[in-house]
Amino acid sequence: MDLSRYPLDLILMPLSICLTAGYHAYLWHASNAKNPVSNVGLSMKRRKAWAQTIVDDNNKKGILGVQSLRNSLMSAILSASIAILISTSLAALSNNAYNSRLLLRHAVFGSQTGPTVALKFASSSLLLLFSFLCSSMAVWCLVEANFLINAPGELFQGQAQRMLKRGWVLGLVGSRALYVTLSILLWSFGPVPVALSSVALVWVFYNLDFINGIGSKEVLS
Template sequence: MDLSKYPLDIILVPLSFCLTACYHGYIWQSSKAQNTTTSIGITMKRRARWVQSILQENKKKDILGVQSLRNLLMSTILSATVAMLINTALAALANNTYNAFRLHGGGILGLQGGPMVVLKYASISLLLLISFLCSSMGVGFIIEGNFLLNAPADAVMFDGHVEKMIKRGWVLATVGNRVLFSTFPFLLWLYGPVALAVSSVGLILVFYCFDFESTGLKQAHIIKH
C-alpha cells in the first residue's frame, strides 16, 4: 500500500480532523470566559440561574423543573439512540463493503485498500461510541439532578450538588450531540477525502452560525429595542 500515490488522504483527512477539533476547543475556551458571546457559554450561565431559581422556589416551580429536564432528557436519549443505530448499521454494512471498494480507485476517491476501509469504519465507529458514551452519562447525571431537584426545601446541603449534576449532564449531552454531528463528515469519507474536507468545512460554518451569529443577532436586537 503506497501512500505516496494518494496525497489527498494524507493531507485532507488530518486537516479536517484538526479543524473540527480546534474549533470545538476554541468554543469550549470561549464559553468559559466571563463576557462570553457563544451560545454554549450563555446557555450554561442561564441554566445555572434557572436551577437556582427553581431551588429557591421549590414548592412553586418543582413541576416546571421536572418538565424542563424531561425535554433535555428526551433529546439526550435520542442522540444516544441515533448514535447506536448508525453504529449498528455500519457494522452490518462493513461485511459487504470491502469487495465493493476494491473495484474503485483513483486520486479523488482516495485510498480504497483493505486497511484503509477498516480505518474508515473504525474511525466512524469510535466517534459514534464516544457520542453514545457521553449521551448515556449525560442521561445519568440529568436523572440524578432531577431527583435532587425535588428534594425537600430544607435540604439546603444538596443545592450545590444539584447544580453540579445538571451542569455535568448538560455538558455531556452537548458533547455527545456535537460528536454525533461531527461523525457525518467521516461518513462521507467513504466517498473520498475531498468529500470529508468539504463537509467538515461546511459543518464548521453551520456550527459557527449557531455558536456566534445567532447570539450576536439576539444581542443586537435587544440593544436596538
C-alpha cells in the first residue's frame, strides 16, 4: 500500500482523534477530582445530593423525582433515535459511496480508494451504534430508577442512587459519542473538515464543560 497517496489522512485523522480523546480524558479526570473544576463534575455532585433527598423522603418527593427525571429520559431517547436514524441512513447511502468517490479526486479530499471509503463508513457506523447503545442503556437505568425511587422501605435506596448515576453518565457518554460521530462523518469530504470540526467541537465542549477555564482559582474558591 502506497502511503504517499494520502498523507493528509495519516496526519490529520490521528491528530483529530487524539485531540478529542485527550480532551474527554482530561474532562473525566477533572470531573472525578476531589474538587471538580468542570460543570460535569459539579453537576454530578448536585445531582447526587438531589437524588439523596428524593430517596430519603420518597413518600413526599417520589412524584417530584419521577417528573424531574422526565427531561433526562427525553434527552436519552432523542439521542438514541438520532443515532439509529443516522446509522440507518448511512447504511443506505454506503451503496453509492464507491460511485460518489469519483467526484473527489483532489489531494485535499484525502484517499478515496475502496478500503478507505469502507473505513470511513465503518468508523461512523460503529460510533453511532455505540451512541445508541449508551443512550438505550441510559433510558433503561432511568426507568428502573423511577421504580426504585417509589419502592417502599429503605431496601432499594442505594440501588436507586446507583441506577440514577449510571443513567446520567451513560446519557452523557451517548450524547458525546453522537456529537463526535457528526465530526467523523465529515471524513467523506476529506481529513481537513474533520480536523477543523474536531477543533471547533473541542472549543464548544470546553466552553460548555468548564466555567472560567481549566483549573480556574475562582471555581476552586
